[in-house]
Amino acid sequence: AQTVTQSQPEMSVQEAETVTLSCTYDTSENNYYLFWYKQPPSRQMILVIRQEAYKQQNATENRFSVNFQKAAKSFSLKISDSQLGDTAMYFCAFMKQTSGSRLTFGEGTQLTVNP
Amino acid sequence: SQTIHQWPATLVQPVGSPLSLECTVEGTSNPNLYWYRQAAGRGLQLLFYSVGIGQISSEVPQNLSASRPQDRQFILSSKKLLLSDSGFYLCAQSPSLFSGRAEEQFFGPGTRLTVL
Numbered sequence: 001a002q003t004v005t006q007s008q009p010e011m012s013v014q015e016a017e018t019v020t021l022s023c024t025y026d027t028s029e030n031n032y033y034l035f036w037y038k039q040p041p042s043r044q045m046i047l048v049i050r051q052e053a054y055k056q057q058n059a060t061e062n063r064f065s066v067n068f069q070k071a072a073k074s075f076s077l078k079i080s081d082s083q084l085g086d087t088a089m090y091f092c093a094f095m096k097q098t099s100g101s102r103l104t105f106g107e108g109t110q111l112t113v114n115p
Numbered sequence: 116s117q118t119i120h121q122w123p124a125t126l127v128q129p130v131g132s133p134l135s136l137e138c139t140v141e142g143t144s145n146p147n148l149y150w151y152r153q154a155a156g157r158g159l160q161l162l163f164y165s166v167g168i169g170q171i172s173s174e175v176p177q178n179l180s181a182s183r184p185q186d187r188q189f190i191l192s193s194k195k196l197l198l199s200d201s202g203f204y205l206c207a208q209s210p211s212l213f214s215g216r217a218e219e220q221f222f223g224p225g226t227r228l229t230v231l
Contacts, residue, residue, distance in 0.1 A: 042224075043203060043224075043225050043227075044222065044224055044225070045159075045205060045207075045222035046222075047219065047220075047221070050219070091158060091159070102149075102161060102164060102174075103159075103161065103220060104161075105158040105159045105160075106158055107157060107158045108156075108157070108158050
């Protein structure tokens, strides 16, 4: 079975600064996907960024980028130029390529952006 | 684009009462559908998923059940609620495997269930 671990229950950052959220996972699979989801106070789950394990290049979406280290099974999220609207719970998630889109989530990191 | 509706948004029910939560999807055909539960301050736990009408797979044993009577309708039910059923229930959909990008899941707005 796959497990996803987010070791930082809470983090805070000043507006306009950069913050990195950690995620590690455990799997014996070679082909899989990794995701970061954002859940603001509205509790709507929003996909932030995705990474295919077969791609060596780290995914980037505007101010959001990942540092994917396949050998270390690490998948951290970097948020640059943090904005107040980035305040949310962030979940790391794993999916086997053949699992029919069944996601395994970490426990989440609550990020607070301070003005 | 696809839209996911969940009804009701909030629900307070007594222990032992029945439950029916509804999820409907627009803008896509033959999606994979999912029910997740999120306890307060915790991550999401997959409860059920469905790859087609009448096809339901259960991830964890519990007193909940799911049904898919139509292609874009997914229902979560219980005959007798327990206190431990309280939580935030999220419905999600992803394109079918034959549509490509089946790995992307999109979530509905959720239902907050409180069992007293």
